[in-house]
Amino acid sequence: MREIQASSITDKVREMCISANVVLPGDVSARIKACHDSEPWPGAKDTLAKLIENMNIAREDSVPICQDTGLTWVGVELGQDAHVVGGGLYDAINEGVRRGYVEGYLRKSVVADPLRRKNTGDNTPAVISVEIVPGDKLAITVGPKGAGSENMSRIAMFPPSKGEKGVKEFVVESVAIAGPNPCPPIVVGVGIGGTFDKVALLAKKAVMRPVDVRSGDPYYAAMEAELLDRVNALGIGPQGFGGKTTALAVNIETWPTHIACLPVAVNINCHVARHVTAVL
């Protein structure tokens, strides 16, 4: 059994919270630049140029790309032959979030209770998803998630008769309804299958997947490409002012489901699609 110190988890999460908010992942920045180069609509091209200028300023000045430094989503893949010592896993992650947000001059955007709404003051707690996997490593993904795009996300429990056509229509309709609100160009994370709770997590995992990684299943890889074309044909464009670049990517994650179910979830991310992964 390999031992992993809780303090090393805290240190790594602290560092990732800061770096994720200051430096856009390479897959996202490269896609925004490519979209800028291929955007035919002048106003949209100008907006994309400003987004590139903004990401450069953030990196050079070590300041957050966006003022909404998010609720911290943390995905953990814990090897079954690894053992966390010197403290609890959840406590170690939350301590890393606390230090990262306080010491990194990041905004504290978490309220302790959804109705009584008092700010916790340190951006904790994170939303943490843990999976046990083979091996003795600990993989941590930190994805600060902004609310403007999170609020535009949707879920549907379709009957199986809705089929592929109904699922695709729901995805395109969700992007159309969101319009300018989630800060396009967006990343569209789609979950299909499982149960009511599982499908939302699938959509979250989809939105955290790099924009240049397609589904490993050719059937869904083709659907991702088709949906990206359909979403970009809506004409919403960067910031909703019109243009080709409405989305940077459509990512789909799936799971087996019940004979009577066809759950679909659409989790939307803004163009500041932050995600960083480290392996301990």
Add this chain to the structure above:
Amino acid sequence: MSVKNVTAPITRDVARSLRAGDAVLLSGYIYTARDAAHARLIELDAKGGAMPFEIKDSVIYYVGPTPAKPGHVIGSAGPTTSYRMDAYAPRLIELGMTGMIGKGKRSQEVVDSMKKYGAVYFGAIGGAAALIAKRITACEPVCYEDLGAEAINRLTVKDFPVTVVIDSLGNNLYETGVKEYLAGL
């Protein structure tokens, strides 16, 4: 594209002269307020209290910045989504506010108030928070400091880049911009 230079506070006449699609460089001073501050302003107004800053001709920026690093005037400061302020905006327009800066759609009630009294809705680029912060030259607290990032501050801005999204006639760039792009295909 021509760019209009506008100085805030903005009179009703100037607000009425702007058109959806206009690129504007805004200078002067504006006030920050988002969800919690709006709720307090409207609660105060309902009790008959006076606004804690000059609301007449004012421009409110929907923003909750990150904490300023040492040596910086303000942290990253891009717009938040505006519809969450739709319940409060009509009363503030009635009280004299002439400009709002945010991003995303507005309700018909807000647009009706803008048309009735003469006000303009600017869009700032959502997510361009580091770039926008460079155009803010001063940040002074006004009230509600206990709200942290949601406190009301008075910002001095120089050439703050915004676009008129909805004008006082009800023209809406979110509708016309998409239509024009699709018509040009």
